Amino acid sequence: MTLGAMLRLWLPSAISVSLLNLELPVISLILAASNLAASADYALALSTFMFANAFVFPLCTLVVKERKRCEVLVAAALLALTTFLLFNAAIAGWDAGRGGHLATLLHLFSFSLLAVALRRYLQGCCILAGETRPMSRASLLRVLISTLGCYLLVQQGWPVDLAAITALVAAAWLESLLLALLLWRRAIPWHAGHGAGYRSLLAPYGAAFLMTASALMSNLVVVLCLGRVEGGEVLLAYWPLTFGLLCVAIGTVLDLEGILLKILDQSPPQALRTFLLLQAGLPACLFLLLGLLLDHYALWPAGSRDLYLTWPFLLGVALVAVLWVWRGERRARLLRANRLGPIHLSVPLALLTPLLLFHLLVIPNPGMLISLLIFALPIALELGCYLLTPCHALPWQEKTEGA
Numbered sequence: 001m002t003l004g005a006m007l008r009l010w011l012p013s014a015i016s017v018s019l020l021n022l023e024l025p026v027i028s029l030i031l032a033a034s035n036l037a038a039s040a041d042y043a044l045a046l047s048t049f050m051f052a053n054a055f056v057f058p059l060c061t062l063v064v065k066e067r068k069r070c071e072v073l074v075a076a077a078l079l080a081l082t083t084f085l086l087f088n089a090a091i092a093g094w095d096a097g098r099g100g101h102l103a104t105l106l107h108l109f110s111f112s113l114l115a116v117a118l119r120r121y122l123q124g125c126c127i128l129a130g131e132t133r134p135m136s137r138a139s140l141l142r143v144l145i146s147t148l149g150c151y152l153l154v155q156q157g158w159p160v161d162l163a164a165i166t167a168l169v170a171a172a173w174l175e176s177l178l179l180a181l182l183l184w185r186r187a188i189p190w191h192a193g194h195g196a197g198y199r200s201l202l203a204p205y206g207a208a209f210l211m212t213a214s215a216l217m218s219n220l221v222v223v224l225c226l227g228r229v230e231g232g233e234v235l236l237a238y239w240p241l242t243f244g245l246l247c248v249a250i251g252t253v254l255d256l257e258g259i260l261l262k263i264l265d266q267s268p269p270q271a272l273r274t275f276l277l278l279q280a281g282l283p284a285c286l287f288l289l290l291g292l293l294l295d296h297y298a299l300w301p302a303g304s305r306d307l308y309l310t311w312p313f314l315l316g317v318a319l320v321a322v323l324w325v326w327r328g329e330r331r332a333r334l335l336r337a338n339r340l341g342p343i344h345l346s347v348p349l350a351l352l353t354p355l356l357l358f359h360l361l362v363i364p365n366p367g368m369l370i371s372l373l374i375f376a377l378p379i380a381l382e383l384g385c386y387l388l389t390p391c392h393a394l395p396w397q398e399k400t401e402g403a
Helices: 003-035 037-053 059-065 070-095 101-109 111-129 133-155 160-185 199-226 232-253 256-266 269-296 311-336 341-360 369-387
Strands: none
Touching (some): 003 160, 003 232, 003 269, 037 111, 059 070, 070 111, 070 199, 101 160, 111 160, 199 311, 232 369, 269 311, 341 369
């Protein structure tokens, strides 16, 4: 596979994830402008939903890893339905006798779990087929429907939290159904034969789940660790903005493992090395571009411009991106080689070590860069574990054709 073919496969996936990363901040701005106090239930519902979402989000990686065999389709359907039912049962048990508005929002939000499961399964099918363009088209429709729908519902007098969640659920289903339609038009099948049975799916699903959890829990790790830094409350006030900017910048490589599983066996080392170098450099460039746009339109919150538009901070973002891409390459090679044990051990170790370190020590305030360093620490620890694990050679260590 040539470098151009790799980029054509990756770009629609990157656009899809980046669009989805912009969706929630835009909706949050709409709610904050309409009724900041009333959006508190929405924030709680969203954080709870994101926890449940972690169980179905790994389906894309699982589909690519297991070549969408029939057992994966059945397991995905059962997983989505089980997660949906357990989530609603937990809400009903928590809300027994309360009759709270939050429980109503959560029950409504739960229907997105089924849509997300369908979308992630179909995205895996797209990657396997080398047809990722439907992903970006479906995600663009989703963002337009969710943001515009939320705004219109709020203008019609709906409660802001109900308006946001209704728009998000409707948009999630429209995205998934459009993706299914586009796959049908391209004659891309949903499964391809049988394999080794259902038990063989447990280990790769566990690895994919932990990989998803490491991304979702990175925010929580930083928040907890900053609580042990002298003056951490000041740093914590800036962290949501930092994390939001990082999510937009790193969004282009969030699904990197799935893409690499598709191209590792088909790519010459030189082209693969160039592809990975481009991936590592892009997030810092996007971060700088986004920062300059915010600066041009005077959208930086008071006092934050001089914290982010500095060379040390940009170099910190570049370091995070390099570690992220390198870790993704290692993960993909371990997945391809069915060496899943290191992932099962390394992700919990990498997440728990910073929490233990900051629990035992009170860190003097070293400035804004501490938040980036904490964010990068689990990535570096996990990568270090992988580098100690014998696996296939790195792309630049493999023999080129004709050598």
